[in-house]
Amino acid sequence: MSHALAVTGLRGVVTVDPDGTQILGVRLTAGFLRISDAGLRGLIPPGVPLMGDRIEEGRVHFRVIYRGVEGAVQARPEVSPAGRLRLEIISARALIFPIPASMITFLFSSMAPDKPGIHAGEGGHPEIDLGEILAPAGITLPPLRHVHSGRGELVLTFSE
Amino acid sequence: MPDGIRINDAALEISPAALEALVGQKGADITLTRLDLSASEESLNTLLRGITPEGQTPPSVEISEGRVRLAGTKEGRTMGIDLKVGGLRLELTEGGLRLLSTGATGDGREA
Numbered sequence: 001m002s003h004a005l006a007v008t009g010l011r012g013v014v015t016v017d018p019d020g021t022q023i024l025g026v027r028l029t030a031g032f033l034r035i036s037d038a039g040l041r042g043l044i045p046p047g048v049p050l051m052g053d054r055i056e057e058g059r060v061h062f063r064v065i066y067r068g069v070e071g072a073v074q075a076r077p078e079v080s081p082a083g084r085l086r087l088e089i090i091s092a093r094a095l096i097f098p099i100p101a102s103m104i105t106f107l108f109s110s111m112a113p114d115k116p117g118i119h120a121g122e123g124g125h126p127e128i129d130l131g132e133i134l135a136p137a138g139i140t141l142p143p144l145r146h147v148h149s150g151r152g153e154l155v156l157t158f159s160e
Numbered sequence: 161m162p163d164g165i166r167i168n169d170a171a172l173e174i175s176p177a178a179l180e181a182l183v184g185q186k187g188a189d190i191t192l193t194r195l196d197l198s199a200s201e202e203s204l205n206t207l208l209r210g211i212t213p214e215g216q217t218p219p220s221v222e223i224s225e226g227r228v229r230l231a232g233t234k235e236g237r238t239m240g241i242d243l244k245v246g247g248l249r250l251e252l253t254e255g256g257l258r259l260l261s262t263g264a265t266g267d268g269r270e271a
Contacts (some may be wrong), residue, residue: 004171004175004176004179006174010172011169012166015164022210030230043179044183056161084195
């Protein structure tokens with residue numbers, strides 16, 4: 001798998017202004033987004049204290065650095081009621097010491113970066129809204145309907 | 161242009177290096193691996209109006225079953241091309257692009 005991201009089954013409409021002089025945007029109605037381990041590592045922008053590591057069956061692994069101490073966090077990918085990708089923190093550790101997941105969600109909700117599409121959702125768990133991230137490029141996404149994580153790949157299903 | 165250009169099916173890939181550039185807002189390099197688009201007659205005419213230099217009359221396109229009629233005016237002369245070919249296919253060749261007719265013609269042969 002050499003790609004970071006692969007999009008398949010893409011459906012939608014490219015809208016052009018009535019003069020035909022410019023593309024106004026792309027309104028997508030359906031599609032599958034496949035994120036590889038490399039994609040997970042590359043997707044989160046610099047400045048966010050959460051780094052993608054790898055994807056396994058039902059789990060996504062992240063690394064966090066807090067005050068110079070590196071930790072490992074496991075999250076279960078889910079769909080939030082708002083159609084966002086919710087990363088339910090299920091375990092964490094710093095070096096060999098386990099940390100309560102509630103401490104990670106507290107830290108994330110109090111330090112959630114002010115970046116479009118990255119939110120502290122219910123209970124402080126990270127939520128990613130890809131629609132918000134793509135909106136400045138004129139791309140409108142339908143809600144996230146389903147998420148599946150297998151070994152080395154996270155598959156997100158979007159549809160109206 | 162209510163329907164614009166419709167994406168019926170498309171697929172694309174982004175490499176790790178391209179994703180890094182995209183996230184860092186340094187550019188975008190996307191590989192399309194599948195493309196199925198459709199555009200209405202109205203959409204095509206709108207696009208033709210958009211690319212025609214100001215002051216010139218834009219060409220027009222009419223699509224009816226199995227044929228496409230292109231019409232344009234330059235210096236008072238009207239030109240028309242009636243493509244009665246059923247279909248067109250764009251192929252990538254070693255020398256460049258190749259556009260060929262594919263549909264059944266009036267004599268029933270592949271054009």
